[in-house]
Amino acid sequence: MKLTIAIICSNDHLIKKCIDSIPKQTPIIVILNYPDDYVLNIVNNDKRIKVYRCDERNLGKLRQLAVDKCKTPAICFVDSDCILEKNTIRIVEKELKKYYAVNIPLHFDYNNLSTKVVSLCRQFTTPDKLLYMPFAFRLDIQDKIGKLFNDKLYWGEDSDQRKRMKENGLEYGIAETFITHKVLTVKEDAKSSMRLGKGTFIQEVNGINEKRSFWKDISIITEIKNAVACSKATDSFLAGLYHFFIWRPTYKYGYWKERIKNGSKSQNNKQ
Secondary structure, three states: OOEEEEEEEOOOOOHHHHHHOOOOOOOEEEEEOOOOHHHHHHHHOOOOEEEEEOOOOOHHHHHHHHHHHOOOOEEEEOOOOEEEOOOHHHHHHHHOOOOOEEEOOEEEOOOOHHHHHHHHHHHHHOOOOOOOOOEEEEHHHHHHHOOOOOOOOOOOOHHHHHHHHHHOOOOOEEOOOOEEEOOOOHHHHHHHHHHHHHHHHHHHHOOOOOOOOHHHHOOHHHHHHHHHHHHHHHOOHHHHHHHHHHHHHHHHHHHHHHHHHHHHHHHHHHO
8 A cells, every 4th residue: 555754844954864764666745844944955855755834833733734635545654853664665555454554663773871771761651552653544544533633732642543543443553664763862852751741731631631640640659660660671770760760750740841831821811
């Protein structure tokens, strides 16, 4: 089943490596979001790329725009800081004949001890058996679950798809291949985990997740259990420590910051 690669990009200069890793015969859609000159030059000088622009900080809307512009029976979303393996497209196209959606495992690269610890922790916090980025969809799935992306979910839109697929009895496959993510420093990973925390709140507001418990979030026992689980899953004591001291605190900070901010907005609106 022929697919199109879709990339959302603003100023990530790694997009060139991403595009170079995509087979020449595969169509590409790039949705530009406040792009810089370097990115504009890259995408506008590649004839196989269809370029669209939407300067709005809303991942749900940006990704649905790519879906709406797609001309092939399937679409595969890839982040601009990732590289496709040699046979990824061929394998996923074959798997989409069986499944409406295919999750492609994401392997985080590393180049020293600290980035290896980040990579190991990501194995635990971003498990392959969940429908996260990157993923591929047959476009006719929209006949079953409605449009692929909810523009109310400007972050954390993937959980909404999992919920709607489950409600409609649709299974997704796990690809027999993987995509490589760029090396993440501790600082970059902390920023990412904060965004994930923010996304969790957005999902909660839209009725996808249950409301988080403050008391559970401050429980040291819960965090120790999570850290031990991370250490066992990754066979790394350092990854467990990292999960306890860095990943979970920044994730919860992102969530509670967004929740408090929105609570303040609600109070101001009432006044």
